[in-house]
Amino acid sequence: MKYGFGIDVGGTSVKLAFFSEEGQMLDKWEILTVREDDGQQILPDVAKAVETYIAEKKLDKAQILGVGIGVPGPVCNGTVNRCENLGWGVTDVSGILSKMIGLPVYVGNDANMAALGEVWKGSGKGADNMVLVTLGTGIGGGIILGSRPLDGVHGAAGEIGHICVDSQEREPCSCGKFGCAEQYCSARGVVRLAKQHLQKADEDSALRRLEMLTCKDVFDACAAGDVLANEILERAYEYLGRVLAAVCNVVDPEVVVLGGGVSRAGQPLLDGAQRYFGKYVFHAARSVRFALASLGNDAGVYGAFKLVLDAVK
Amino acid sequence: MKYGFGIDVGGTSVKLAFFSEEGQMLDKWEILTVREDDGQQILPDVAKAVETYIAEKKLDKAQILGVGIGVPGPVCNGTVNRCENLGWGVTDVSGILSKMIGLPVYVGNDANMAALGEVWKGSGKGADNMVLVTLGTGIGGGIILGSRPLDGVHGAAGEIGHICVDSQEREPCSCGKFGCAEQYCSARGVVRLAKQHLQKADEDSALRRLEMLTCKDVFDACAAGDVLANEILERAYEYLGRVLAAVCNVVDPEVVVLGGGVSRAGQPLLDGAQRYFGKYVFHAARSVRFALASLGNDAGVYGAFKLVLDAVK
Numbered sequence: 001m002k003y004g005f006g007i008d009v010g011g012t013s014v015k016l017a018f019f020s021e022e023g024q025m026l027d028k029w030e031i032l033t034v035r036e037d038d039g040q041q042i043l044p045d046v047a048k049a050v051e052t053y054i055a056e057k058k059l060d061k062a063q064i065l066g067v068g069i070g071v072p073g074p075v076c077n078g079t080v081n082r083c084e085n086l087g088w089g090v091t092d093v094s095g096i097l098s099k100m101i102g103l104p105v106y107v108g109n110d111a112n113m114a115a116l117g118e119v120w121k122g123s124g125k126g127a128d129n130m131v132l133v134t135l136g137t138g139i140g141g142g143i144i145l146g147s148r149p150l151d152g153v154h155g156a157a158g159e160i161g162h163i164c165v166d167s168q169e170r171e172p173c174s175c176g177k178f179g180c181a182e183q184y185c186s187a188r189g190v191v192r193l194a195k196q197h198l199q200k201a202d203e204d205s206a207l208r209r210l211e212m213l214t215c216k217d218v219f220d221a222c223a224a225g226d227v228l229a230n231e232i233l234e235r236a237y238e239y240l241g242r243v244l245a246a247v248c249n250v251v252d253p254e255v256v257v258l259g260g261g262v263s264r265a266g267q268p269l270l271d272g273a274q275r276y277f278g279k280y281v282f283h284a285a286r287s288v289r290f291a292l293a294s295l296g297n298d299a300g301v302y303g304a305f306k307l308v309l310d311a312v313k
Numbered sequence: 314m315k316y317g318f319g320i321d322v323g324g325t326s327v328k329l330a331f332f333s334e335e336g337q338m339l340d341k342w343e344i345l346t347v348r349e350d351d352g353q354q355i356l357p358d359v360a361k362a363v364e365t366y367i368a369e370k371k372l373d374k375a376q377i378l379g380v381g382i383g384v385p386g387p388v389c390n391g392t393v394n395r396c397e398n399l400g401w402g403v404t405d406v407s408g409i410l411s412k413m414i415g416l417p418v419y420v421g422n423d424a425n426m427a428a429l430g431e432v433w434k435g436s437g438k439g440a441d442n443m444v445l446v447t448l449g450t451g452i453g454g455g456i457i458l459g460s461r462p463l464d465g466v467h468g469a470a471g472e473i474g475h476i477c478v479d480s481q482e483r484e485p486c487s488c489g490k491f492g493c494a495e496q497y498c499s500a501r502g503v504v505r506l507a508k509q510h511l512q513k514a515d516e517d518s519a520l521r522r523l524e525m526l527t528c529k530d531v532f533d534a535c536a537a538g539d540v541l542a543n544e545i546l547e548r549a550y551e552y553l554g555r556v557l558a559a560v561c562n563v564v565d566p567e568v569v570v571l572g573g574g575v576s577r578a579g580q581p582l583l584d585g586a587q588r589y590f591g592k593y594v595f596h597a598a599r600s601v602r603f604a605l606a607s608l609g610n611d612a613g614v615y616g617a618f619k620l621v622l623d624a625v626k
Contacts, residue, residue, distance in 0.1 A: 152565020
């Protein structure tokens with residue numbers, strides 16, 4: 001019997017999972033992401049976690065196909081080119097980690113790994129071509145073409161959140177540009193739109209009585225019939241539909257999957273995005289299927305292990 | 314010695330070329346595109362042209378690797394899904410043509426074939442990943458990933474001209490949507506911007522003295538120092554930079570090639586597009602190379618023959 005690891009390095013925790021060759025998740029756990037010292041402890045911690053697991057389970061390294069790992073930065077040929085989240089500069093993750101643990105290591109961008117996970121075991125199952133948009137604090141994107149993640153020449157493919165969808169924007173995005181989709185459709189973006197809208201509008205709204213406004217509050221208020229909340233979300237949906245149309249005009253996938261915290265809003269989000277998508281997409285690409293992500297936080301470790309399977313196959 | 318054909322079906326003429334297996338163009342010629350009767354004569358005419366050439370050159374069909382053909386519509390698995398330009402509905406080009414001429418036929422979208430040509434023998438030479446934007450009467454786009462054209466699931470990949478770059482637009486594009494890049498950066502789009510700008514502005518301009526304003530006039534006037542012409546082109550460049558940034562945020566290619574009639578404007582167009590591209594693109598994708606297309610009208614037949622080579626290889 002052969003096995004492998006799928007690992008997802010995040011800014012707060014590192015998720016690890018142990019898989020059978022058949023793709024069954026047999027175990028999963030987390031360790032803390034130590035970001036001190038420019039994140040220099042992260043890879044040694046990962047190596048230790050893997051080694052400890054192998055020793056505890058009395059596994060032979062010959063049984064381990066390899067380790068797949070997703071990291072939050074642009075990846076080219078196993079090397080990540082800056083991870084601001086972790087404090088890393090250019091880091092040869094594959095070289096460093098495989099030397100530490102004596103196993104083959106395959107590296108991908110975390111958003112791409114989540115996409116690979118969803119197309120393998122989640123909502124994209126059965127599709128060869130998929131776009132995953134992760135609507136979290138920011139927006140991540142992963143593109144699967146021919147069943148493989150598209151990295152891009154500089155590891156920047158799928159940077160969907162930083163497509164300009166409003167050239168009139170005067171506030172800068174965290175990336176320094178103006179009018180990025182992330183400024184409107186991420187959790188933080190929805191809150192930003194909400195604050196702007198509440199300031200401009202005169203009508204009353206349940207949202208005015210909240211001290212700390214969250215994205216979920218806006219969705220909840222809208223579901224409860226709040227008019228302003230509805231207007232705020234319509235704006236967010238329009239931006240989201242517009243950016244998804246741009247992406248689909250470029251790669252024309254079979255399915256678009258919405259994931260991340262914001263996607264917990266469920267069907268209303270899906271319907272809203274799809275309505276405006278239809279307004280902006282080129283007719284030939286319009287019959288794409290929309291779905292909500294189904295693997296949640298496990299998407300990344302699934303995808304990371306799939307990278308191992310694809311490499312050894 | 315083995316040979317093959319590369320064919321490019323346009324709305325006015327069909328370009329045909331005869332190639333050696335090594336990729337040398339040995340001959341090229343054109344026939345008229347007969348659009349009467351919903352274009353039903355086009356494929357028989359193509360078949361006849363190929364058969365006649367083979368007979369005249371006393372070739373044996375066993376020497377012919379195949380026929381590659383680019384058509385102006387979305388292509389999936391050898392079938393084109395509507396070519397409004399030609400009057401075709403869903404047409405199994407590969408099946409129909411290969412039955413007529415008894416040779417393998419490989420079909421692609423014309424913009425994709427032009428991209429494949431440029432990456433094989435033109436300005437994209439040496440790159441595996443390229444975006445070609447054809448700025449003609451309209452805007453076409455072709456995307457090469459891993460040295461192969463990206464068709465998309467519905468044959469709609471690379472529809473760059475119909476990405477929305479101005480959500481404030483009130484005039485519809487030919488596709489029925491609003492704010493498509495084609496409305497600003499195609500030859501027709503530049504003329505449209507020019508007319509709008511001349512109407513709004515008070516200053517004099519050489520363009521005011523022209524009866525039939527063309528895209529070339531705007532570039533010529535700008536080169537001669539005309540202030541309004543310069544302002545018009547700056548707007549077009551901004552839209553072009555914005556849509557190219559969107560495309561590069563999605564696929565992150567090695568090189569962006571500008572082709573089509575508008576690209577005869579040369580270096581100023583390249584510089585202008587690249588300047589605004591830098592304003593909109595995500596930092597990790599910014600170091601893409603920009604180039605002008607170099608194969609002109611031959612790009613399509615080169616690409617179509619490359620499709621044959623890739624298929625038999």
